[in-house]
Amino acid sequence: MTDATANPVQPDGRKHGSLLQQDARIKRRNASEARFKFYGILAVATGLFFLVALLWAIISNGTGAFSQTYLTVQVELLESKLDKKGNRDIADIKKVSTFGYTPLIQDALLKEVQDRGIETEFAKKKDMKALISASAAAQVRDHVIANPDLIGQTVEFRVLASSRVDGYLKDRVSRESVARDKNISPAHLDLTDALVEAGVIKKIFNLDFILGSDASDTRPEAAGMxxxxxxxxxxxxxxxxxxxxxxxxxxxxxxxxxxxxxxxxxxxxxxxxxxxxxxxxxxxxxxxxxxxxxxxxxxxxxxxxxxxxxxxxxxxxxxxxxxxxxxxxxxxxxxxxxxxxxxxxxxxxxxxxxxxxxxxxxxxxxxxxxxxxxxxxxxxxxxxxxxxxxxxxxxxxxxxxxxxxxxxxxxxxxxxxxxxxxxxxxxxxxxxxxxxxxxxxxxxxxxxxxxx
Amino acid sequence: MPVLWIVLIVLTLGGVGFVIGRMRAMASADGDPRHLHSLPNYYGTHVFLAVTVPSMLLLVMWLLVQPLVINSQVSSLIPQEAVSEGSSLGLMMADVRRVADGLDTAVAAGAMTSEEASQIRTEFTDIRERLGAVGVALGSDVRPEVLKAAQRYRELSGRYGLIMAVVIIGIALAGMAFAWSRSHAEFRARNVVESAIKSLLILASSIAILTTVGIVLSLIFNTIEFFKLYPAANFFFEPTWLPSFGGGTDSDGNPLSKLGILPLLWGTLYISVIALLVAVPIGLFAAIYLSEYAGPATRAFAKPMIEVLAGIPTIVYGLFALLTVGPLLVDVFGAGGLLNVSWMQGGTAVMTAGLVMGIMLIPFVSSLSDDIINAVPQAMRDGSLGLGATKSETIKQVVLPAALPGIVGAILLAASRAIGETMIVVLGAGAAARLSMNPFDAMTTVTAKIVSQLTGDADFASPEALVAFALGMTLFLVTLGLNIFALYIVRKYREQYE
Known part of the structure; x- marks a missing residue:
């Protein structure tokens, strides 16, 4: 065969190299091999990175939903407001809507603030509105309707704090971000800090999120799955x-x-x-x-x-x-x-x-x-x-x-x-x-x- | 719920039939099962099937046909001239049904006696107000002929409902009597039961065909309805998508809404292309690495981990796009961002949706390509390596060309996924339909518009709602075409090496 007698020098002029010394072409081929393998590793790593990023986003953003901020207040269930006739007739008690309960809770929180000697610019019960969730009144009302005997007594309730307060404790809301917020002012956040110190505001596990029902647009703190x-x-x-x-x-x-x-x-x-x-x-x-x-x-x-x-x-x-x-x-x-x-x-x-x-x-x-x-x-x-x-x-x-x-x-x-x-x-x-x-x-x- | 009661009665009858059929067969064999042709339970099952199967099939068919019959009988009550301008008989019938349902609700809530509901006249009572009181909201005032038709509708459906109950229970009883009379020792109960079960199996397997037929019919009928109200040429060639709020027509009778599919197709295509640009290189290289380079331990870890991405619900990706990737992209490409360019106005954009959809598609591309690369015979690799090619040269020049048709099939399947994907684009791509080249603009897709047109308050019979069916038809045909083509390529390729 002619191949056997072929010139040891290749037609393109390259000489047979040593196995120990790579010539330029082999180096190039090996580099391209390494590059190709690196692309593969990069692709797998990218896929895994996306998975980790996704899970991280879910966990870092989602765990907050499983804790919720509550206010512990002593609500005085005034007979004059909730049962004007005083006969404990359940039908009459039901006539009092949540609007009848809201001031009671606000009063209770204001009293809590004053009793503990917390210094604040707020002296009216209306000012407490920003801290309390809109569903707190419904919560108290449901409890009273279930136990009408409680009317006239002072009962300890743990009610939902508003979503802004909740967000503040979870670092979602800051003093800068509430500057333009008409629902709450930075002073409220100072009050919140003081109340947290006093143990009135607490963040606890949020069972209602797992068991509760959806809530309206304005009450994110009450929404559940x-x-x-x-x-x-x-x-x-x-x-x-x-x-x-x-x-x-x-x-x-x-x-x-x-x-x-x-x-x-x-x-x-x-x-x-x-x-x-x-x-x-x-x-x-x-x-x-x-x-x-x-x-x-x-x-x-x-x-x-x-x-x-x-x-x-x-x-x-x-x-x-x-x-x-x-x-x-x-x-x-x-x-x-x-x-x-x-x-x-x-x-x-x-x-x-x-x-x-x-x-x-x-x-x-x-x-x-x-x-x-x-x-x-x-x-x-x-x-x-x-x-x-x-x-x-x-x-x-x-x-x-x-x-x-x-x-x-x-x-x-x-x-x-x-x-x-x-x-x-x-x-x-x-x-x-x-x-x-x-x-x-x-x-x-x-x-x-x-x-x- | 009378239908539920009928079902329960028939099932009870079936249970009774099982017991008495078995007892009669046993009695005819003097209590010794060895004298029976089949095992005793087959005699019971025979009666049970004879009671339940024919009556249930009839029930299903009856429930399908009854609305059609009632519709045709009631619609003859509405005179042609009563069908008002811009409306159609179908629209009127929808009104009739709504009023009839409203009357039912009112009777159920105790706001009306059933006597009153069938006698009431628009001349004397404000129906809309009466029904509104029990929570049934009607769009417009009820016209006398609509109310009359609605009352007729209620009367007919009540009458047919009663007839249906009687007929079905009658059939069940007849089946029981017939099967019971046949239950004696020589009767080949097993053979009969087995052939009946086999027919049921065939029926179950035909559900796939029924589903396809259902999809095609519901799309076709509503699409035709849509094209009656809206010119097809405008739908296909008009470059604007601008549904007017509340619908309506201008003085020439042309719809005010502009429902051109082109911007939606453009958005769909753009997002899918970006998604594929992300998914194909990553997925393909991951598949190559995992099948050709990785050791068994790496493969056993990385392959299922990447496939986890395919098991995550799309709503999660949607949220990821809206709340994580979108803001991140704005930080980079938005005004005052890292690159100091202002290409991106808001978090929802083609790029956002495309990137996230690409992540979702990585496992589709990688698993399918992995299977296909693994199917390339080892002898081809050995041959190439034996000639002195490096591994990457073998892959690039031997394995990939051999696997190419299959990989193309995999990419087409991924493309069909991308086109049909809904939640990511609904949350990540924005709602504005526009024809723009900027990938950082918000655009919208066919699927996103199907959702928005059918979840709004628009009347089902208006072109604004019906357009969703035309969009669905387009989507169905495109994805079906892609799938069939992809499967054809994959199958043809597989046969080559088997």
Whole structure:
């Protein structure tokens, strides 16, 4: 061959180098190799950085929502104001609106300030308004209506502080930022400092945020996730109750019984396409079919559940089919061999063996559905609806409600930055649910999944 | 809730049927299951299915058809000339239903007797005020023919509801009697039950098709409705999006709102391109590194961590865009920012939404590309390395060209995600529809406008609300096209190496 006698000097004039001494070209190639690898590391690091940044943003902004500032005051429940007739008739007591209670609380706080000898420019009870939440009066009123005997006594109440005071203790509000704020003045913040010192104002764990209901635009300090959490719960019950049986049935048919024909192909193409349809389109479907056509109640968790069921079905079907496929054919053959019918072999043997995989897929599908927002907005499950607890189980399904992500969206849209903290806090709650569900799914898979 | 009661009654009947069917079969075999053709429970199940399945199917169909029938009967009550200017029969029927629902609510709340609700006349009573008292808000005064139609509507739906209950329970009972009479020892209960179950399985698997049909029909009908009220040419080619508050038409009968899709498409495209510019390089390089360079420990840690990004709900990304990334970008590109330029006016911008959406898409690109790169046969790498190529040369000149069709498919799938993404753009991109080249301007997208048009107070039958369906149709077709094309490419590629 001519190659064997070829000139040791290459046509381009390079000499054979030593393995120990890299020539310029090798150096260049190695440098490019190192560069390429570095890009890869950089990409992975960037991805991880984004994850960390996201989690950091959530945690640093959201933890504040789990503590809340309260005022402890001795409220004198004057009989002359709350029960003028003095007969403790509950109907008469109910006639006194929250406006009747507000001055009592303001008085109590002013007294607290004066008793403790705190020096302040404020001497009128109206001046205390800036420190007290607008929902404090409702809180006291509810307590009095529940216990009418308390009227005439002085009772210790722990009421919500206003969102500005709360923000001040959480470093969201500063003296500079309140300069233009008509709700509160820097002097109020001085008073707040003194009251914190005196132990009247305290920041404690905020159970109401987890269990409470949404509040109006002006009372961010009273807003909570509880009702929308129930809305999400009822929706998930609908999704679980419908998508699990339908999904499993559909997968059993497609995996075990379906003949290879056009109809089966059509179903499979449909399922894979539905998995990629934007979620908002499912919202349009829900609006047009369930609400406009079938006249189901608007904003009901039932309708939300139906829409999310249709969205979740492809996920569950794909997971179920994979786990059915993982059951070895020998199991089916053995069942058929001892005289079981095809149906019996599937339902008595294959399905129980595939159950862990199916459950895992279902939980992951539910977790996806739990975080979905856009379709819910279209069928009217918007945040501000979640202000009343459902009255019963049936009511929970059909009464207007919201869901956790929609509630978060609602808070994100509001003008008062105090709601942003609630939104981040809501995200923490939502993520706790999602992480729990995913961990359960992982444990199920680790524990029960069998490999043949 | 009468439908719930019907369902409960039918289920109870089914339970009873199960017991008596099983008992009769056992009795016919003198109490010894060995004389039966099938196991005793199959006889019970047979009766249960015969009771529940036909009646439930009928119930569902009845509930679907009844509104149509009532609609057609009631709409004949509204004379053609009563349909006012700028309105349509569909709009009138929506009014009729609202009044009928209002009357129902009033009766349920005890504000009206049912007698009164069916006799009431607009000439003597202010319906709007009466219904307003029980919390039913009506947009305009109720006209006599609408009220008459509404009363007819209530009457018909009450009558049909009663007929439905009787028919369905009758069918359930007939099914029970028929199945019960067949329950004896020689009856092949198992075969019948199994074929019935198989039909149910087929039915369940057809739900996917029904969903698609539902999506397509609801989009098509409402889109046609929209194009009746708004010229299609304007929708597709007008460069402005300016829905007028409260709708209405000018003196020539043209709608006041300008509903051109172009600015929305431009916003969608711009944001998606930025998102892909972020996601594709990062995702692709991450996939290459994780599949070709990383050791098993790194891979086992980094791959699931990056995939966590895909499991985070989009509302979280939306909030991240609105409250973290937006202000951060303003600090850099806004007036008086780090760069001392004033490109950016507010936190919501194409760039904000695009960046955050890009983060969301990284795992889509990386996992799909990872699968595809792993599917390239090892022999091809070995061949290239054996010829003296470095690892990166092998990747660039052998692995990537082989995987290219699949990677393109993955990018197309990511693009379809980006186009259909809603919450990030609703929160991060702003609400102003404009055709601008500046990536730091607020723009809006198709999905964001679907949300805003359908969550406002606009009447469902107005062009301002119906346009959302036309937008949805566009979105559906675009994403469907992208998906089908991407799946086609991916599948074709996979077959090559299998």
């Amino acid at each position: 509880g009702v929308s959490m129930l809305g999400s719960l009822f929706m998930m019950l609908v999704v679980l109750g419908l998508s699990l049986p339908i999904g499993v049935a559909a997968s059993i048919y497609l995996e075990e019984f379906a003949p290879q024909n056009r109809w089966t192909d059509l179903i499979e193409v449909n399922i894979s396409n539905l998995a990629a349809v934007p979620s908002i389109v499912f919202g349009i479907l829900g609006l047009a079919v369930f609400i406009q056509f079938a006249h189901l109640p608007q904003s009901a968790p039932l309708v939300g559940g139906l829409v999310l069921t249709l969205m979740t079905l492809p996920t569950i079907i794909i997971a179920t089919r994979a786990s059915l496929k993982a059951v070895p054919p020998s199991i089916r053959d053995a069942a058929l061999g001892v005289g079981a019918s095809k149906m019996q072999s599937v339902f008595h043997h294959v399905l129980p063996l595939a159950a862990p995989g199916i459950l895992t897929g279902t939980i992951i599908g539910l977790a996806q559905a739990l975080g979905e927002t856009a379709p819910l907005l279209l069928i009217g499950m918007v945040g501000f609806i979640a202000s009343n607890y459902p009255e019963g189980v049936l009511d929970g399904f059909v009464a207007p409600n919201s869901a956790m992500p929609a509630q978060i969206y609602e808070w994100a849209k509001r003008a008062d930055p105090a709601f942003y903290e609630r939104a981040w806090g809501g995200i923490i709650i939502l993520l706790v649910f999602l992480i729990t569900m995913n961990i359960i799914a992982i444990i199920l898979r680790r524990r029960f999944e069998r490999r043949w």
